[in-house]
Amino acid sequence: MRVLTDLSLKAIATGVACASLVTMALPGFCDEKDAEDIKSAIFRYQAAAEQNPSNPVNHVKLGKAYLMSGDVDKAIEAFKAAVKLNSEDPEVYMGLARCYGRKNDVQQACDSIKEAVRLAPTKAQYHLKYAQLLSRNEKKLDQALQEFKQAIKLDSKDAAAHRDYGAALGLKGDFPGQIAEEKIALTLAPDSADAHFYMGSAYAASNKGSEALPYLQRCVELDKKNADAYRLLAAIMASNHKFKEAIDYAQSAVNIHPDNKAYTATLEKIKLASKAK
Numbered sequence: 001m002r003v004l005t006d007l008s009l010k011a012i013a014t015g016v017a018c019a020s021l022v023t024m025a026l027p028g029f030c031d032e033k034d035a036e037d038i039k040s041a042i043f044r045y046q047a048a049a050e051q052n053p054s055n056p057v058n059h060v061k062l063g064k065a066y067l068m069s070g071d072v073d074k075a076i077e078a079f080k081a082a083v084k085l086n087s088e089d090p091e092v093y094m095g096l097a098r099c100y101g102r103k104n105d106v107q108q109a110c111d112s113i114k115e116a117v118r119l120a121p122t123k124a125q126y127h128l129k130y131a132q133l134l135s136r137n138e139k140k141l142d143q144a145l146q147e148f149k150q151a152i153k154l155d156s157k158d159a160a161a162h163r164d165y166g167a168a169l170g171l172k173g174d175f176p177g178q179i180a181e182e183k184i185a186l187t188l189a190p191d192s193a194d195a196h197f198y199m200g201s202a203y204a205a206s207n208k209g210s211e212a213l214p215y216l217q218r219c220v221e222l223d224k225k226n227a228d229a230y231r232l233l234a235a236i237m238a239s240n241h242k243f244k245e246a247i248d249y250a251q252s253a254v255n256i257h258p259d260n261k262a263y264t265a266t267l268e269k270i271k272l273a274s275k276a277k
Helices: 009-022 032-051 056-069 072-085 090-102 106-119 124-134 138-154 159-171 175-188 193-205 209-222 227-239 243-256 261-276
Strands: none
Touching (some): 056 090, 072 090, 090 106, 106 124, 175 193, 193 209, 209 227, 227 243, 227 261
C-alpha cells in the first residue's frame, strides 16, 4: 500500500534523528519560578559587575544568567567582556560556544569551543560540547566522532557523552553502534528521555519496530513534549495496522507543533491508510 510505504520506519527515524541532533544540548526553556530566579540573578550579577568591573567572574556569571533567560545577545556581550579581562578561562569560551550555538552560528560556536579545548585539553565537557557542535554539520561527523571518543575517554561515566555519541553513530548509519552506546547511556541514566528516544529511533531505523516501541513509549512518559517520538510511535502502530493508536500518537505530535508540516503529513497519511484498510 502506497500510504504505508510513505510511512517507512527507517525514513522517518533517520529524519527525526537528524533534526534532533541539530538541537542537542541547546539550553531549554524555564518555568515561571525559574524565570524569576534568573531575573534576580541577572540583577545581582549586573550590580556586582558594575561595582567591580575588573573581575571577570562577575561577567561570566552575568553571561550565564542572560543565556538562561534567553537573552543571547546580552550574554555574548558579558562573555566578551570577560574575555578581555581573562582570555585564559575556558568557561568563557564555553559560554560563547553555547550562545553562538543557540543562534545557529555553528562556525563561531566551534571556534569558541576550540579555545576551551586548547586551554583545558583534559576536561571532558569541552570535548563533548565540541563534538555536539560538529555533529550539526554532516561534513564534520567524522571529526565529531573523534571528539566524542575523547570525551568518553576522559569521563566514561558521562551518560550524555554516550547518548550523543550513539546518536552521531546513527547519523553515519551505524545503528548497532548507536544501540550499544545508548545502552551504556541508559545504564548510567535510566530516566534519560533522550537516550530512550535515540535507542528507539535506532531500532526504528533498523526496521525493528517491536524493539523500538518500549523505548519510545518510555520516552514520551518522561518527556511529553517530544513530538518526534510520537511521530515514530505513530509510524510503528500504522505499520502494524493499529490505526486508532497510530492516529492518537500522530495527533499528539501535531498538538505539540501544529505548524510542523511533517507531523501533519504523517497524521493525514495514517488517516488515509486507515480508510483504505
